[in-house]
Amino acid sequence: MNEQLISTLTDLAVRKYASEEGNEMLSSFLKKTMTLRATFVSNERTFSSRYEKSYVDGQTILALLGEKEHEVAILIHPDSNWKEDHKPVLPLKQGDTFEIEVELLGFNALHQRATFGEFIPEKMRSHQNEGGYGSRPDVTVKIPSVKPPIERPKRRRKAEEIDDLEEKKRTRFVQEEDKSKNFGCSAFPSGLPEGNYLKWLIFFLSLSLIAFVVGYAIRQIANIFN
Numbered sequence: 001m002n003e004q005l006i007s008t009l010t011d012l013a014v015r016k017y018a019s020e021e022g023n024e025m026l027s028s029f030l031k032k033t034m035t036l037r038a039t040f041v042s043n044e045r046t047f048s049s050r051y052e053k054s055y056v057d058g059q060t061i062l063a064l065l066g067e068k069e070h071e072v073a074i075l076i077h078p079d080s081n082w083k084e085d086h087k088p089v090l091p092l093k094q095g096d097t098f099e100i101e102v103e104l105l106g107f108n109a110l111h112q113r114a115t116f117g118e119f120i121p122e123k124m125r126s127h128q129n130e131g132g133y134g135s136r137p138d139v140t141v142k143i144p145s146v147k148p149p150i151e152r153p154k155r156r157r158k159a160e161e162i163d164d165l166e167e168k169k170r171t172r173f174v175q176e177e178d179k180s181k182n183f184g185c186s187a188f189p190s191g192l193p194e195g196n197y198l199k200w201l202i203f204f205l206s207l208s209l210i211a212f213v214v215g216y217a218i219r220q221i222a223n224i225f226n
Helices: 002-012 019-025 159-181 197-225
Strands: 033-045 059-065 070-076 097-108 113-118
Touching: 002 019, 002 033, 002 059, 002 070, 019 097, 033 070, 070 097
Parallel strands: 070 113
Antiparallel strands: 033 059, 033 097, 059 070, 097 113
16 A cells, blocks of 8 residues: 555656645545654754644654655654553654654645645544545634624704704894893992883983972072072
């Protein structure tokens, strides 16, 4: 099987392939368990995995396969001691040759290489929403966005209401102005009806004139008899 796999990887190295095309060419090997003999290049932490969430927080090994040294990625489970007779693959030095039981997970179009996963028992796998070729896409949690309160337009007042409001303001202003002019002592009795000021003024002047004439006449008569 390794010879057939190496032959397929050689065909994939001819040009760039999309994920669907690469997975189609590797379809006969997908999800099948096999033993790989590879040369170690490097390793780094696995922060995410589009294929199997069980490998997250583990290690990703870059290795070379075959005489043409096809680069592949091998995902290692974070628990290196998941069973008593399990021998951890790491640590390794660059150029070390190692063997590991794996299964083919899929074709990575971004790096143009096949991705394998360390074989692990079913009970240790992550059972999330399963995607194509065994991939389990990340679960998206929708968080409701906090929107600012909607400002509703103020109700437009009708023309009649506006006219009434302006009339009330004008009347109030006139009344307040009249009151401000009436502060202090008034020249006329407070009980007099408004609008008859002139008549009462003439009446009081007439009484004053009569009183003056009567007083003058009395003084003249008094002088005659004295």
